[in-house]
Amino acid sequence: xxxxTKPDFIREIYASMGISCAVYNYGxxxxxxxxxxxxxxxxVAEYNQLKVLRAMQKNQVSEACLLGTTGYGYNDLGRDTLxxxxxxxxxxxxxxxxxxxxxxxxxxxxALMSNLRPGDELLSPVGKPYDTLEEVIGIxxxxxxxAEYGVSYRQVDLxxxxxxxxxxxxxxxxDKTKLVTIQRSKGYQTxxxxxxxxxxxxxxxxKSVKPDVICMVDNCYGEFVETLEPSDVGADxxxxxxxxxxxxxxxxxxxxxxxxxxCVENAxxxxxxPGLGKEVGASLGVLPDFYQGLFLAPTVTAGALKGAIFxxxxxxxxxxxxxxxxxxxxxxxxxxxxxxxxxxxxxxxEGIQAAAPVDSHVTPEPWDMPGYDAKVIMAAGAFVSGxxxxxxxxxxxxxxxxxxxxxxxxxxxxxxxxxxxxxxLVDKKIIEFG
Ligand SMILES: *Cc1c(COP(=O)(O)O)cnc(C)c1O
Numbered sequence: 001x002x003x004x005t006k007p008d009f010i011r012e013i014y015a016s017m018g019i020s021c022a023v024y025n026y027g028x029x030x031x032x033x034x035x036x037x038x039x040x041x042x043x044v045a046e047y048n049q050l051k052v053l054r055a056m057q058k059n060q061v062s063e064a065c066l067l068g069t070t071g072y073g074y075n076d077l078g079r080d081t082l083x084x085x086x087x088x089x090x091x092x093x094x095x096x097x098x099x100x101x102x103x104x105x106x107x108x109x110x111a112l113m114s115n116l117r118p119g120d121e122l123l124s125p126v127g128k129p130y131d132t133l134e135e136v137i138g139i140x141x142x143x144x145x146x147a148e149y150g151v152s153y154r155q156v157d158l159x160x161x162x163x164x165x166x167x168x169x170x171x172x173x174x175d176k177t178k179l180v181t182i183q184r185s186k187g188y189q190t191x192x193x194x195x196x197x198x199x200x201x202x203x204x205x206x207k208s209v210k211p212d213v214i215c216m217v218d219n220c221y222g223e224f225v226e227t228l229e230p231s232d233v234g235a236d237x238x239x240x241x242x243x244x245x246x247x248x249x250x251x252x253x254x255x256x257x258x259x260x261x262x263c264v265e266n267a268x269x270x271x272x273x274p275g276l277g278k279e280v281g282a283s284l285g286v287l288p289d290f291y292q293g294l295f296l297a298p299t300v301t302a303g304a305l306k307g308a309i310f311x312x313x314x315x316x317x318x319x320x321x322x323x324x325x326x327x328x329x330x331x332x333x334x335x336x337x338x339x340x341x342x343x344x345x346x347x348x349x350e351g352i353q354a355a356a357p358v359d360s361h362v363t364p365e366p367w368d369m370p371g372y373d374a375k376v377i378m379a380a381g382a383f384v385s386g387x388x389x390x391x392x393x394x395x396x397x398x399x400x401x402x403x404x405x406x407x408x409x410x411x412x413x414x415x416x417x418x419x420x421x422x423x424x425l426v427d428k429k430i431i432e433f434g
Pocket of ligand 1: 103104105106108130132183184185186187218220221241
């Protein structure tokens, strides 16, 4: 629809919420170029919706599964069935999906610490992992790190063009190498996110060098972006957070590990206790949200993806560096925009905050977040605190002053948030506009 034919009531409500005519028209113009890509995203969502539904039907999710347990949580039908559903969605032997896994970092730490033993070595063949994992691994010294337990670490960086450094990966794999960790998403970096196909190539290479190495993929922000998951292309474990994609915005806490039975079993023994494993862990009242969130996750992820693509095109055409760029294919829901100044990062985040359904009246400020080595500004007016499948943005206040934008439980909300961020930059005269 061209600007002229957009109904007035839509323009009017945007205007009433602080979006100027110039910003609105610019957004509308950008959107006209995105219809084919949005249609392709809807197809992926359709496929994944049925994949999730099929897994729920196959495992006979019943009304009784929505009731929780308390205390030890023995015989928690809903918890055990949900884990079987996750295993089917990811095409793995087993899964651990628990509210006792507090966040994504915890899920990753659990997968690593339970499958590595003193004397083993961990390898990251895709460069530096996500900031919070530096302390888990002991790259930055930390109490209780893998390093303290005698697990060593090696890293092979990506090549300058983003490719895998196969020669050095081969050299880095040795007798001690037990587990290879592959981060799908870019995290707080401006490297490209890895497609599932590329992850598959890397895993095949690693296994050709050392077949019994455990390949783990940090799947945060990647779930349901493609029709395949890393576990479809050889990953022994996929790990993520339920307050990102797979929780569909409803899960109020939690993490998952889906993978080979022995790997998941190790994780369960570490999460609870040797001997107890998956048999304990009350689900309390969270199961309806875990199930319903997973059910919504494919379409929620699609909305977030559309928002990311919209943002890329909005800011790319204004001359900012964006990763991924406006046209390339997508493998996670994160959009990085480099503003080059702290003011740009802050103004963007203020705009996102002002678009929120909760706490839209507060102003985000940079702070020293646990696990990060620079101040970070976060915009999040979320129903679930810190949830980043909801409309959110964050940026470490350090070079190159890039902001990482993600989420939006609906495409319409993501769109509004991006227009609001642009309006904030225009109002602060960081962007000269119309
Ligand atoms: C979010 C994220 C994590 C950590 O998850 P938290 O839930 O914030 O602890 C790890 N890796 C990647 C790539 C992430 O995006």
